[in-house]
Amino acid sequence: MSKGKVLVTGAGGFIGHHLVKYLKKKGYWVRGVDIKNPEFEETAADDFKLLDLCEFQNCQEACSDVEEVYQLAADMGGIGYITSYHAVVLRNNALINLHMLEASRKAGVKNYLYTSSACIYPMYLQKDPKVKMLKEEDAYPADAEPGYGWEKLFTELACQYYTEDYGFRTHSVRFHNIFGPLGTYEGGREKSPAALCRKIALAEDGDEIEVWGDGLQTRSFCYIDDCVEGLYKLIQSDYLQPLNLGQDRLITVDELVDIIAKIAGKKIVKKHDLTKPQGVRGRNSDNTKLRQILKWEPEISLEEGLKITYKWIKSQVRKP
Numbered sequence: 001m002s003k004g005k006v007l008v009t010g011a012g013g014f015i016g017h018h019l020v021k022y023l024k025k026k027g028y029w030v031r032g033v034d035i036k037n038p039e040f041e042e043t044a045a046d047d048f049k050l051l052d053l054c055e056f057q058n059c060q061e062a063c064s065d066v067e068e069v070y071q072l073a074a075d076m077g078g079i080g081y082i083t084s085y086h087a088v089v090l091r092n093n094a095l096i097n098l099h100m101l102e103a104s105r106k107a108g109v110k111n112y113l114y115t116s117s118a119c120i121y122p123m124y125l126q127k128d129p130k131v132k133m134l135k136e137e138d139a140y141p142a143d144a145e146p147g148y149g150w151e152k153l154f155t156e157l158a159c160q161y162y163t164e165d166y167g168f169r170t171h172s173v174r175f176h177n178i179f180g181p182l183g184t185y186e187g188g189r190e191k192s193p194a195a196l197c198r199k200i201a202l203a204e205d206g207d208e209i210e211v212w213g214d215g216l217q218t219r220s221f222c223y224i225d226d227c228v229e230g231l232y233k234l235i236q237s238d239y240l241q242p243l244n245l246g247q248d249r250l251i252t253v254d255e256l257v258d259i260i261a262k263i264a265g266k267k268i269v270k271k272h273d274l275t276k277p278q279g280v281r282g283r284n285s286d287n288t289k290l291r292q293i294l295k296w297e298p299e300i301s302l303e304e305g306l307k308i309t310y311k312w313i314k315s316q317v318r319k320p
């Protein structure tokens with residue numbers, strides 16, 4: 001018997017596609033919505049609709065007859081993309097998010113999960129590669145990343161207001177660099193782990209690859225299976241404030257290159273390009289609250305996750 005009907009928006013994208021598979025395994029009836037089909041694999045959704053969620057009527061159609069909504073649809077990409085298109089990214093995402101909130105509330109949805117980002121954290125706290133870990137309450141006084149980050153923060157607030165004013169249950173999760181197979185690895189929207197896996201898969205032993213920035217910028221990275229597990233646990237919980245979801249192991253981008261090169265069994269020379277965007281200097285997730293609220297935290301190691309991701313990207317780029 002079905003556990004209930006849920007909607008996953010952005011189901012043609014990286015995290016949404018994995019989440020649909022996860023929820024199907026759990027026994028849910030799942031509707032997926034996106035402006036595109038999943039790129040690398042058939043969807044597992046019971047019903048998949050191609051709809052532009054910038055339009056309110058399309059959000060109403062997407063939300064009809066479901067009890068829970070996972071709102072993942074967003075116009076987004078890696079650092080190259082989100083730093084180049086502030087206006088269009090902000091407009092598209094604000095339209096999607098405001099319309100999805102209102103359509104879900106009106107449709108009588110019981111539980112709503114919004115996917116925010118570590119990009120909401122103040123730039124002034126992320127100027128040092130040895131960054132202090134970012135706690136949820138560090139978000140204010142706000143100084144979010146231009147465009148994409150400010151819109152995410154605005155929507156977190158919108159979710160909070162909907163909960164306060166209408167008693168509509170909303171959860172917001174702040175992702176810290178999610179990676180894994182079946183995600184974009186080329187074309188300009190890819191994130192650093194996927195881009196580096198692609199470059200190393202295409203390189204010969206001893207080759208040079210281009211690394212954006214000086215390689216000393218730091219991040220933490222969380223594997224996709226942990227991400228979808230965390231989303232599910234959060235929507236089950238009674239916690240209705242923004243919560244971090246990521247790993248708290250901080251590494252430099254150069255170290256990330258070294259780990260992937262080791263997995264690939266190749267000697268790789270790094271050529272740093274200082275003209276390319278590199279984002280904030282350092283960013284890490286403080287998981288104190290995550291552990292407290294969900295009694296859980298991401299457990300798949302970076303090496304383990306990268307092994308699977310590298311193998312998949314290599315199989316894609318080396319296709320005859």
Ligand SMILES: NC(=O)c1ccc[n+]([C@@H]2O[C@H](COP(=O)([O-])OP(=O)(O)OC[C@H]3O[C@@H](n4cnc5c(N)ncnc54)[C@H](O)[C@@H]3O)[C@@H](O)[C@H]2O)c1
Nearest residue numbers: 010012013014015034035052053072073074117175177178
């Ligand atoms: N991947 C990460 O590391 C990360 C980090 C922080 C936040 N997030 C957030 O998590 C969510 C999912 O991210 P992802 O990595 O799977 O990205 P993704 O780009 O793979 O997926 C987003 C999906 O939204 C769809 N979309 C865009 N505009 C739409 C529209 N108008 N109507 C319907 N669908 C539309 C896209 O086609 C895409 O398939 C996003 O909200 C993103 O901002 C992701």
